[in-house]
Amino acid sequence: MAQQRRLTGYRRPDGSVGTRNHVAILPVDDLSNAAAEGIAALVPGTLALPHAFGRLQFGDDLDLTFRTLIGIGSNPNIAAVIVIGIEPNWTDVVADGIAKTGKPVHRVAIEGKGDLRVIESASRYAKKFLQESSELTRQPVDRSDIVLSMKDGESDTTTGLGSCRVTAYLVDRWVESGGTMIFGETSELTGGEHLIAERCVDDDVRARFQAFYDDYVDMIEKTGANLLGSQPTQGNIAGGLSTIEEKAMGNIVKTGTVPIVGALAPAEAPTRPGLHFMDTSSAAAECVTLMAAGRGVVNLFPTGQGNVIGNPVQPVVKISANPKTTDSMADHIDVDCSDVLTQESTVEQAGEALIDLVERTINGRVTASEALNHREFTLTKLYRSA
Amino acid sequence: MTSSRPDFLAHRTGDAVAVAVRDLVPGPVRGGYLDDGDAAEELSLHHDVPLGHKLALRDIGAGEDVIEYGVRTAVASADIARGDYVHTHNVRSARWHNSVA
Structure with a gap:
């Protein structure tokens, strides 16, 4: 057996471990994007996270936005956070939630001050956080400290x-080593959802999973719409996939063979090691953002036709076995495993190569999506705002 | 070396369809199964099948389940013969009845 690589990461005050060390400027709402980007422009090296929502939301939809923003700020890849909103109450909800991790948080509301005064005052905190975080160093960590998503x-x-x-192959090895993994894409289990239910570790997890699945598919079916071209997508169909069930089986294959120990709400963080299901859309930016809110610190992203997505918080590692894609879209692919398709290399050989690349990414290697500045940050919306 | 590379691969023994792992043209093709490295399959392909697209390993009547990965992944919407190209023109989702070409 190959000797395990020495892993390093940033250990946060709550014990979680990050693979990156960002100072985030997090808007609570769309109105605060301009100020957030103003701060990031004055203090280069900080990370603004503009997004489209956060106003007049209510009920479960508002809860999900709060859980997502708090989860993003709490992600161990982020060292410190400036939370900025148009009004103080919701700004406090998000800032208080992130502050529970023990990391530095500064909050500011725009009403009564205006963008320029807010940018000036918050930029001083951003500068201070950036300087302080620059002195944090990578510590030796174990696989069991690392939450991977896929x-x-x-x-x-x-x-x-x-x-x-x-x-x-990586999923099974990672979980055997005490690590934590998250998969999702609820509608994209259709036709194989019974296989996921069978792998749930107990009846509670199984019931939770089944409820998430049934609710999601009911929502889709109630529209009465023709899903062909949406799920599966035009790209899926061009790549040879004919039905949702066939697409689902590929999604399920990547979860390996280990038991499923948790069924998480969107943006909910796992509380124990092992493989967890998270209720998510299959749209890449929404899904990867929810998994970052669930504290994923590196995302594994198998692609066929060549999806270019990245995420500002968790690095995305692209894996492809399609020789046309690894040729035509090589710029976006981190791991080429097309030799598996021609049976010139085994799944074990390619899996060890993937583990090697993922561990180097944990240790700080920049992924293709990071190098190409892909920072898709997309909140999931459950229904229209009031 | 080249001759040992498969033209197509099926996931499980018993699957009704397999996936082209290179661009294929009509004529004799050969492939294998992921779950049984010793099992080989040879057939005469009737159509062009691009890399990543599917071909039928056996006859499938209209309305019959299409088995892949050992599970039902589609229903045939037309009669399909061994060696035919298989895609949205002759299979549809069994679960999402509106998901049709």
Whole structure:
């Protein structure tokens, strides 16, 4: 057995471990994006996270936005946070939630001050946080400290045959080593949802999973819409996938063989090691953002036709077994496992190569999506605002 | 070396369809199964099948389940013969009845 690589990461006050060390400027709402970006422009090296929502939301939809923003600020890849909102009450909700992690948080509301005064005052905190975080150093960590997430996109039949099987090899090894993993894409389990239910570790997890699945699919079916071209997507169909069930089996293949120990609400963080399901859309930016809110610190992303997504908080590692894609979209692919498709290398060999690349990414290697500045940060909305 | 590379791969023994792992043209093709490295399959392909697209390993009547990964992944919407190209023109989702070409 290969000797395990020495892993390093940033250990946060709550004990969680990050693979990156950002100072985030987090708007509570769309109105605060301009000020957030103003602060990041004055203090380069900080990370503004503009997004489209956060006003007049209510009920479960508002709860999800709060849980997402608090989860993002609490992600161990973030060292310190400036929370900025138009009004103080919701700004406090988000800032108080993040402050529970013990990391530095500064909050500011725009009403009564205006953007320029807010940018000036908050930029001083941003500068201070940036200088302080620059002195944090990577510490030795274990696989059991690291939460990995996974999502596939622009899938085709080569994902089920190649990149998802290679990812599954990593999933089983990571969980055996005490690590934590998150998968999702609720509607994209259709046709194989019974296989997921069977792997749930107990009846409570199984019931929770089944309720998430049934609710999501009911919502889709109630529209009465023709899903062909949406799920599966045009790209999926161009890649050879014919039905949601066929696409789902590729999604399921990548989860490996370990038991499923948790069924998480969108943006909910796992509380124990092992493989967790999270209730998410299959849209890449929404899904990866929810998983970052669930404290994922690196995302594994098998792709067939070549999805280009990145995320500002958790680095996204692209894995492809499609030889046309690894050639035409090589700029976006971190791990080429097309040799698995031609049976010139085994899943074990490709899986060890993937583990090597993921561990180097944990240790600080910049992914293709980071290098190309892909920072898709997209909140999931459950219904219209009031 | 080249001759040992498969033209197509199926996930499980018993699957009704397999995936082309290179661009295929009509004529004799050969492939294998992921779950049984010793099992080989040879057939005469009737259509062009691009890399990543599917071909039928056996005859499938209209309305019959299409088995892949050992589970039902589609229902045939037309009669399909062994060696035919298989995609949205002759299979549809069994679960999402509106998901049709």
